[in-house]
Amino acid sequence: MNYYSTNNPHYTASLSEAVTQGLAPDGGLYMPERIPSIPMAFFKHIGQMSLQEIAFVVASTLFGDDIQSDNLKKIVTETLSFDIPLKEVEPGIYALELFHGPTLAFKDVGARFMARMLALFNNKGGDNENVVNVLVATSGDTGSAVANGFLDVPGVRVFVLYPQGKVSRIQEAQFTTLGRNITAIEVDGTFDDCQAMVKSAFIDPSLNSTLTLTSANSINVARFLPQMFYYFHAYARLAEMGVPVDRLTVSVPSGNFGNICSALIAKRMGLNISHFIAANNRNDVFLQYLLTGKYVPRPSVQTVANAMDVGNPSNFARILDLYGGSYDDICRDISGFTYNDDQILHTVSELYNRTGYVLDPHGAVAYRALKDGIEPGAIGIFLETAHPAKFKSAVDSAIGTDLPIPSKLAMFMRGEKQTVKMSPQYPALRKFLLNECH
Numbered sequence: 001m002n003y004y005s006t007n008n009p010h011y012t013a014s015l016s017e018a019v020t021q022g023l024a025p026d027g028g029l030y031m032p033e034r035i036p037s038i039p040m041a042f043f044k045h046i047g048q049m050s051l052q053e054i055a056f057v058v059a060s061t062l063f064g065d066d067i068q069s070d071n072l073k074k075i076v077t078e079t080l081s082f083d084i085p086l087k088e089v090e091p092g093i094y095a096l097e098l099f100h101g102p103t104l105a106f107k108d109v110g111a112r113f114m115a116r117m118l119a120l121f122n123n124k125g126g127d128n129e130n131v132v133n134v135l136v137a138t139s140g141d142t143g144s145a146v147a148n149g150f151l152d153v154p155g156v157r158v159f160v161l162y163p164q165g166k167v168s169r170i171q172e173a174q175f176t177t178l179g180r181n182i183t184a185i186e187v188d189g190t191f192d193d194c195q196a197m198v199k200s201a202f203i204d205p206s207l208n209s210t211l212t213l214t215s216a217n218s219i220n221v222a223r224f225l226p227q228m229f230y231y232f233h234a235y236a237r238l239a240e241m242g243v244p245v246d247r248l249t250v251s252v253p254s255g256n257f258g259n260i261c262s263a264l265i266a267k268r269m270g271l272n273i274s275h276f277i278a279a280n281n282r283n284d285v286f287l288q289y290l291l292t293g294k295y296v297p298r299p300s301v302q303t304v305a306n307a308m309d310v311g312n313p314s315n316f317a318r319i320l321d322l323y324g325g326s327y328d329d330i331c332r333d334i335s336g337f338t339y340n341d342d343q344i345l346h347t348v349s350e351l352y353n354r355t356g357y358v359l360d361p362h363g364a365v366a367y368r369a370l371k372d373g374i375e376p377g378a379i380g381i382f383l384e385t386a387h388p389a390k391f392k393s394a395v396d397s398a399i400g401t402d403l404p405i406p407s408k409l410a411m412f413m414r415g416e417k418q419t420v421k422m423s424p425q426y427p428a429l430r431k432f433l434l435n436e437c438h
């Protein structure tokens, strides 16, 4: 199957090209040319299937023409080597815990899947001469998931750009201490600056004629599409428990909107989700779009849910494209909510005091939006996207605990930080890459 650019539906690329390029050369985002349906029979028995089995069916439906079945099975199995539990936190409200991977955040799945897919495409001819350079801008969690997903993948170098002083110490340790094929670049600016620098690199023709560059942000189809496994899996676990699945509302804590966009595509493939909630912190450009019909990007502001501090969500272009630009249709499927830091932390403490369940700030935004947006009688799922200990100081002060740091995180904290400092302008990045990669 081919993938077209959201800027020009006549511009198409193969899966291998789309994954290796990241962004289309015209600056658009790649979308699958067709969204294949999954046979209804699959949903009849989904409750008896494991996460890996479900993911393999979904992955085969999407990528089956382009990747041999045994290779795809290996990619899926290796990517999903950990649990994704669905827990009822109060009647009819379920937390889908996506934080049991190596960096304890939901981006592990997409990053690990993409690393394996890229390695497969890169090794096709058996010549490993061609190094792929992965550029990634992070407001915290992308950097750690991508760096760990790609660590020691042959033929791939990773450059992680992050805003100096604006990610938590634990997050920073997860991508600045690895070394080997991972370089961390500490930018004296904001996340939006980092994202803009990376975007400039992708559309710089002369740089791209010398270096093979790709993105591991959710603009890359290999990173964002596998996220739809979560939604099929959540549906299956509800079916398995005998919960009625005819009216599901799913609340997704959203930053660049890659995760929710994959859920919208899952629905097009036949997954019966009735309604979506895009939950935002104060960076609520999408909610403003729902309210006004106008999309007006603005600079991001820093919040306690910092992986969602995004002022110009890159996957908005995909959502518009998926709905053929229809504002009415988008509003029918998706509602939006926004919360400030006080509301987020209050939500963490309120749920903890009432039920004992510990939310992280991102999950808290999604939980609260679900409570505020769900219709009576519907079943609600919210995505818990990060382990609460990744935001230890905020969570500890909200609920008055001293959360233990999981050993997976403590290990990173013992490493030595190595970074390259950079000013927030594209020419600095360009010069650095040309020096480094020759």
Ligand SMILES: *Cc1c(COP(=O)(O)O)cnc(C)c1O
Pocket: 105, 106, 107, 141, 142, 218, 253, 254, 255, 256, 257, 258, 259, 260, 307, 308, 362, 385, 386
């Ligand atoms: C990246 C991230 C999000 C936002 O996901 P998008 O796909 O960018 O919308 C939410 N929560 C956490 C913990 C994240 O790391």
